[in-house]
Amino acid sequence: MEVMYDGKTKKINLPRNVKQIGEDNANRKIYIEDYAYSFIKDIVVDEDEDGAVGLLLGEINEAEDNTYVFIKCAVQVNNAAVFVDKVAFTDETWNVVNNTIRLYFPGMAIVGWYLTSGKIDDIKVISEADEESFAGDNKVVFIYNPDNGEEKFLEKSKSGLTEVSGYTVFYEKNEMMQEYLVDYRKEHEIRATAEDKDDEQYRKLIEKRKPEVSRAVKRHLSIVYALSMMLIIVVLVIGINAINDNNKKKINNPTKVAEAGSDETVPVNKADGDVTSAEPETTQAQTEAPTQKPTEKPTEKPTEKPTEKPTEAPSEEKYKVEQGDTWYSICEKFYGSQTNKGVKKLQDANPEATDNGLEPGIVLIIPV
Numbered sequence: 001m002e003v004m005y006d007g008k009t010k011k012i013n014l015p016r017n018v019k020q021i022g023e024d025n026a027n028r029k030i031y032i033e034d035y036a037y038s039f040i041k042d043i044v045v046d047e048d049e050d051g052a053v054g055l056l057l058g059e060i061n062e063a064e065d066n067t068y069v070f071i072k073c074a075v076q077v078n079n080a081a082v083f084v085d086k087v088a089f090t091d092e093t094w095n096v097v098n099n100t101i102r103l104y105f106p107g108m109a110i111v112g113w114y115l116t117s118g119k120i121d122d123i124k125v126i127s128e129a130d131e132e133s134f135a136g137d138n139k140v141v142f143i144y145n146p147d148n149g150e151e152k153f154l155e156k157s158k159s160g161l162t163e164v165s166g167y168t169v170f171y172e173k174n175e176m177m178q179e180y181l182v183d184y185r186k187e188h189e190i191r192a193t194a195e196d197k198d199d200e201q202y203r204k205l206i207e208k209r210k211p212e213v214s215r216a217v218k219r220h221l222s223i224v225y226a227l228s229m230m231l232i233i234v235v236l237v238i239g240i241n242a243i244n245d246n247n248k249k250k251i252n253n254p255t256k257v258a259e260a261g262s263d264e265t266v267p268v269n270k271a272d273g274d275v276t277s278a279e280p281e282t283t284q285a286q287t288e289a290p291t292q293k294p295t296e297k298p299t300e301k302p303t304e305k306p307t308e309k310p311t312e313a314p315s316e317e318k319y320k321v322e323q324g325d326t327w328y329s330i331c332e333k334f335y336g337s338q339t340n341k342g343v344k345k346l347q348d349a350n351p352e353a354t355d356n357g358l359e360p361g362i363v364l365i366i367p368v
Helices: 034-041 091-103 124-135 175-188 192-197 201-208 212-252 254-270 279-311 327-335 339-349 351-356
Strands: 004-006 009-013 018-022 030-033 051-064 066-075 081-083 086-088 109-116 140-144 149-156 160-163 166-170 316-320 363-367
Touching: 009 051, 030 034, 030 149, 034 066, 034 109, 034 140, 034 166, 034 175, 051 091, 051 140, 066 091, 066 124, 066 140, 066 175, 081 339, 086 124, 091 175, 109 124, 124 140, 124 160, 316 327, 327 339, 327 363, 339 363
Parallel strands: 030 066, 030 166, 109 140
Antiparallel strands: 004 009, 018 166, 051 066, 051 109, 081 086, 140 149, 149 160, 316 363
16 A cells, blocks of 8 residues: 655555455544454463453554554564453563564554453453553554454544444555564464465465574573473482482491391291290290380371471462562562463452552562
8 A cells, every 4th residue: 555645635545455344434444454353363362361462553644534544463462461350561561562563563653452352341441551551542442352253443532442333454465464473373383274384475484584582582492491401410310319328328227127127037926836946036036026116106206297297388478579570570580470360369469569559668478
């Protein structure tokens, strides 16, 4: 598509290969490219998540008293907070998103955002997220419900976000979105359809070298794997040394071995009373064994059991918030990764911190 200028008149050459959904909207025309449109609808939301969000990229043009919103690309945002009652794009979100845009979609502007969810249907929650993170009257929101297949575009108006009467899906050569799709599928292990595999452009992108960011991630994973293997080897060496030390102690203390073997000779006392020569020896073994065993058992049980119970893992920990901490950084520190599920667990356990914000110095309860 091209924007043409004829003196003071601006004309827009609209795409010809299109599919109209709903009725033509009045003054704001929304066009979304098929690759971006299909990508949003194919997103799989995890069972423990309330939804998925991402950004709409493209350009906005004004011509003949109409506003044209052209959506050419869509970017998935994996580290936003998505709950039934709250959708938030955090500081960590924008750092990752900006790097992705520079890598795959240089020159593209943010023209809106999308939400894929079968649980979030409160327009108030969606409006609050839009007001907090997106400025500008021309931004739009695309909502898709994977449970029932319902989809709609929302536009900003004086009364807030309102549903548009219709929009247009257009088809064009979209190499930026195709390249992003290939890497996204590899990262999330999504198998391509037969139609994609037959496409010549898809095969070329498969053979194309990965960007520097992907290679850096691969090197990082290699280092982590090597360190893990070293840790396993150290644990094995310590275990083998402990077993050898235990065997040496048994060899150097033959009395314990003899005591253990004396139990095996006890069945001799089952012989008839006529065998008198063996009775003194067997009775001596029988008298020695009972005197030793009762003295060993009372000393072991009272000392071991009281010391085992205090070592049980506590049900929660406490953490003092430091300058620069966020819910996601604290989640990663205690749970190993930044997940919406972990953040929600922290916020549920600390309602006062959720209402008043993460102020340095407050003490949080960290549920295990």
